[in-house]
Amino acid sequence: MPYASTAAQLAVTSHFPGKKPLLISGPCSAETEEQLLATCTQLAATGRVDMLRAGIWKPRTKPGMFEGIGKPGLPWLQKARELTGLPTTVEVATPQHVEDALAYDVDVLWIGARTTVNPFSVQALADALRGVKVPVFIKNPVHPDLELWLGAVERLAQAGVADIGLIHRGFASYGNTEYRNAPMWHLPIEMKRRLPELPLICDPSHICGNRTGLAAVAQQSIDLDFDGLMLESHIDPDNAWSDAKQQVTPQRLAELLDSLTWRQHTSTEQEFLDKLAQLRTQIDQLDDEILHLLGRRMQVSESIGRYKKENNITILQARRWNEIMERGLRKGDQLGLTDSFIRHYFDAVHLESINRQNSVMNT
Template sequence: MEQVATAQSIWQKLKNKQPVVISGPCSAETELQVLETAIRLAKTGKVDMLRAGIWKPRTKPGMFEGIGTEGLAWLKKAKEISGLPLTVEVATAKHVEDSLKYGVDILWIGARTTVNPFSVQEVADALRGVDIPILVKNPINPDIELWLGGIERMAKVGLKQIGAIHRGFSNYGNTEFRNAPMWHLPIELKRRMPELPLICDPSHISGRRDNLLEIAQKAIDLDYDGIMLETHIDPDNAWSDAKQQITPEALGQLLDAIVWRQETTEREEFVSALEKFREQINHIDDELLTLLGNRMKISAQIGLYKRDNNITILQTNRWNDILEKSIKKGEKLGLTKDFILKYMDAVHLESINRQNRVMNEDRG
């Protein structure tokens, strides 16, 4: 039997900024599948924890919704054989009770649960007085306050070891990803809670195998503290999420391909060069803000002219012309169309708000 790592050793690794790798099947299907997956993952020497879905909240009834509590016995045996500590998703107090009974080391709350404060509170209450790490996945919808609320509910019952998992967000019309990453949201979460361990789940962001490495690498480049990737001994025949799972051996190759970066360095040459670049950025940011301020002053003057001539604020043809020219110029300067659209939309909205104020400032 392998030497079993502990939840505390895993948590300490996260706190020490040493990336943690969590892997295993989307769903525990059979005892043989769970044991073989664990053995092959341990053999790579690159995985810190074994994950497997025991209870699976699915979109429609009739889909495979998990093997249930009996799968926890398989995971316990897998832990004993492989030495890999366990993490599973929980959504109810009974899930928590059963998981603790079978020695699960770390729990996580799934995206479909995080979206419901009542369910999050039920899990939190079940963990009151229990010393166990808990990870909170982002809610399905892009709502950072809801995500923070789930984390805060865990903290309020006395849990000290709390982390987050970024698995992407549902986005109508999105085609590139299964769940749009919306990287700005986890970045904002990290800004507000810099000590919070943050793990990326490329499997659920992607929904397919071919760009798992790209997403995992971006997460590491953004200073995430770990990654969670789904593996299966026979991915094409998995009972759930077959398209996004890879074999344990393919996982090992993917992890070898990642460039593992550190948050900072004390090398004098690097620090000196970075400081010069940052100073340049600070000056440019100051200039941009000054220019934007001047632009808004002109927008306010335009608003006065529109008011005096009873002209509407929104001029659709003018706005379309500005957008078209901005996109063309931005692309020549190496700026993406997506960035230009978001930037110009923000500027346009501020301009509209400024004009609205001056056009209606005399009304009581």
Template sequence: MEQTPAEIASVAALTRKKPLLISGPCSAETEEQLLDTCNQLAQTGRVDMLRAGIWKPRTKPGGFEGIGTKGLPWLQKAREQTGLPVMVEVATPKHVEDSLAFEMDVLWIGARTTVNPFSVQAVADALRGTDVPVFIKNPINPDVELWAGAVERLAKAGVKQIGLIHRGFSSYGNMEYRNAPLWQLPIEMKRRMPELPLICDPSHICGRRDLLADVAQKAIDLDFDGLMLESHRDPDQAWSDAAQQVTPTNLVALLDSLIWRHETTDRQEFLTVLAKLRDQINHIDDEIMQLISSRMAVAEKIGTYKKENDITILQPNRWNEILERGVNKGAKLGLTRDFILKYFDAIHLESINRQNRVMNPHEDVK
């Protein structure tokens, strides 16, 4: 049965709900497993939308790669039984064609697809002329431009309802999470595209159910618009990503443990205090910028002195001395080592650029 314009509009409005809560199994395995899980989730009264993987891109061949198109009628039936909209991941034009044929309410583009502009463009072309909302997961590598580019490709194809999903990034040396959160990247996307809903997928960030609550709370504290959490009737027996899924009952317990915060309030006392504190930050930021400008002026003088004496710009021993001094001083002031290293890396690079312009005034240094 084809969806009516009113039903389509209702789903589009739902994607703007805050908080938007999406749940369902990582993969549709059998019709009975999917329907049982979805009905349990609906009975909690806490879920706005159901999800399930039909096509599962795997890192290596040989693993379970999804049940395929035959799982789409199961999702249709889940919608009929629960009254909840359903969403599915698409990675190719054929996935889009099949999903639209079975009237999936919402689609999402996965991280392995977002990383490839050719794949995103192919999906975007297949979506031309449709009204289906589409969420875009961040690319697997930490690249905001790829993520933003995917949004632009869908928008140019005429997709009007676009959302973002933060599911973490592959990161060398990351040991705690399956995919490092790198919160600064979704925050940057939210800054660039504040009109788009941004939800968090703690399941794929964590890879372990014991970490889900902490990551979900962090997302709420950062004013994300919702959560996508994987749930399975029997997680330990799941055919994919068993360790990161929770039962519908445990999903409710997780949601109950969260503190749902608000972006702002109309309480005048709060607004007055906040305005004063923000004014203090503005003044401090102005002072910091003045100090950095003064530091760069000294760096340029050093560059002039090095040029006159044929000395190289980079001085490794001095750089190590600055880092060690900065880390030790920062620790005494309550600043983390990671922050200090990132701060001095940025300062050092700008100092090198300034000195390079002194030594090579005709060179265009960016």
């Protein structure tokens, strides 16, 4: 069954609190009452934040790392809510976390990436939330598995959670890269395509793992029509007890937000709509031509597969594949296409060609 149909049957809704863009900020971890209250009051004073966040429980990689202040931090967050008038949100990973957070009037909960990856944990949270009217954000799982992310939405929807939102915080990848967690933008875009009614916000702090890339990642998400941002802020980032490199002061956060270009989803100007329709018609026509050409290419691949079968020749011809890729890269460069796109394109075409020839050989 297509996922869209399943989502419709589960009545996944979009009445999420706040506005677009929804801006959430606060420290990675609540460390002391003074630190949390000072950060939250300064954030509120900027006039740019809609919701306060703070890590109360922190799932960490190794024992001995700071794993959050725990339940004693909840009264601090409750006091920040009273002082600023802003709603609050925290990450929960166990049913007890849910119970404790709600006891201290936390307005919105979120499920973290290391919990989303485990269906047993998500189901336990869904059971704990059954009958509770509280909005819940779901972060993408640590590794790039779209079905796990969708499965978490289903589990909460089946438990009757009416207001569900999504947070894109990037995906873990082995080795040193440009990002702490690779954004892999095609995955949140696919989530938005499948579940267009659910608000989707971006967490540049966890994608970047540093301060320098925050603005660029935030702007990319805005350009992709995300519904908001979650950014970590601390009054003294360099001395934060967790994730010091990716946090910014409330003042720097305000400057960062002011530097962004906030875009509209569409326009009511008829001239714009007419011109866009013309260009999209051209795109549709070109896509049709490309698909027809790809169809013809696969027919030739099948002919090659039959010829190889008749002569008992292997499907994979590494030298020929290298020639195709090198030729494609040269041609792509002449046409202004990136190497990354050409490699992805030819990898996909080559895999389909292999599948076609394999089918011919084994029929």
